[in-house]
Amino acid sequence: MAANILFMFSPFAVVLFGLLSERFKIAKLREVVAVLLSAFTLYSVWLIYTAVNASPTKVLIFSMGGAPPLGASFEIDMLGVYMAFSSALLGFFATVYSVSYMAHDTRLTEYYTLLSALVSGIIGVAFAGDFFTLFVFWELMGITSYTLVAFRKDRWGPIEAGFKYMVMGAVGSTMLLLGISLIYGMAGTVNFAQISSTLHGSGGSLWLMFSMLIFVVGFGVKSAIVPLHTWLPDAHPEAPSPISAMLSGILIETALYGLTRVLYITFPAADFSLLIAALAVLTMTFANVLAVLQQDIKRMLAYSSIAQMGYMLVGLASGGILGFTGLFLHVFNHSLMKGLAFLSAGSIIEGTGSRDLDKMRGVAKAMPVTSIAMFIALLGLGGVPGTAGFISKYILFGSAIGPGYWWLTVIGVLNSALSMVYYLRAMKTLVGKPSEAISGVKEAPPLMLGVTVAMATLIILFGVWPAPVISYAQSAAAALTNLSNYVRVILP
């Protein structure tokens, strides 16, 4: 069983084969190895899923240095494996896409190693069963993503965006450390289950409330909650497109997962739901208004990511099984939709050589397949029925009515309508009258095309046949809300 988490070490294999392929000039060896290992990661996560599903308690434990309350451990429940599956799937698509997209760049060994380490870090955060493990993988995720944002280091943009992201991300994770230390001081442990049994419902002391605020700030920086979002609209556009897809599609959601898990196990829902609801309104309104003003397609998509984080916060604020189902369903759907949007935008930018929306007017004539994939992604992000985005937004906004946050539903639906303004504007630009700038633009290479087509198919598939994903998201939400089961497995 322990062999199933061997995929965590795939960065080491990538760097080894990368060096071999550089030393002996074997063309494409490292690309093949990186793709195979990302497929292996996906397969391992699938095996872990079946093992978790088959176990009577629905929680698997891997520990190091002693049994769980003392040692560092992975405590994998349905929710952890759900997040891991989303990130492994997107990681696989991004790696395959990179083979063609990054072919003209140098230092590819570093690139694939960092990408593979990023996926391992995200999966580690999703599996973590205590703050120690969470913090280590959190920093692995952070360090690799700072480096990948600044990967094209000979240009101004990536360096500036990377430094900004590094400073904000590092302040965020130091805040997280401070929060962990306060919780450790109060509970005397860093294990989630033990913290839950010691602190949950112990009455809100001042220090407990203070540590909650610190957690909201610490996780909020990485999950780009307004007003802590300022790094995102710089970092996401400047990163290479597969990395933008990874950051927008799964990294910020992993941060939100961390926030959800930590808040839910430590504090009663009544303590934080109003704060989160206010942040949700602020986040989605602010980001949607700014997205309308953007001229750069990737920057527009980055603001759209912040807005989608606002929608997901609605699920956290309303809580309960319905709210969390909506939240995690949207995490999965958003990882496909925003991943596809960034990847097809990457193909279009590669073709036209510009990120300016005006300069890609009429590109649909030259790149029909990529443009149709982009259309599907944008319609999904807007929540048009028939795509996966509709289902998850419907559940998310519906879930807010039950606990009395009807105003959150109203604002969410209005925001969703507002977001169609910029999605439709982008679509209109793509099918507009072609300018001379795009004469001679050709369709993307087959590998990039294949990835975008596969993701577009999945979005449509889960839009018209959502039952399996919904039941999967429901079991993930049930694993989170059934706190007593999670605690009992670790502390019998």
Place this chain on the structure above:
Amino acid sequence: MADDVVFLGAVLALVAIGLYCASQRSMIRILLGIEMILNAGNFALVYFASSRAALGYVDPLGQSLAFMSIILGGSVIAVGLALIVNTYKHFKTLDVEKLRRLKW
């Protein structure tokens, strides 16, 4: 209890100084500020590890967490320094006010 107030006051003061440093113009000072906030967290961990009198010994859990966070903080600072070196090589400045090309 009085000890708690003194130590946590020191931790919060370190955080405040760190945040002040992180809002400066020089990139190096920003990194120093981050390091200071990180050490505030480590300080709190070490204090809580040693203040758990009920155990009769210093709790190794808090100390090991502090060690690990020192290592991780070092790696983050290394990435930051690499970015600073790159910035200086290409753009001959360490002033964040000049890093203002990206707007909105």
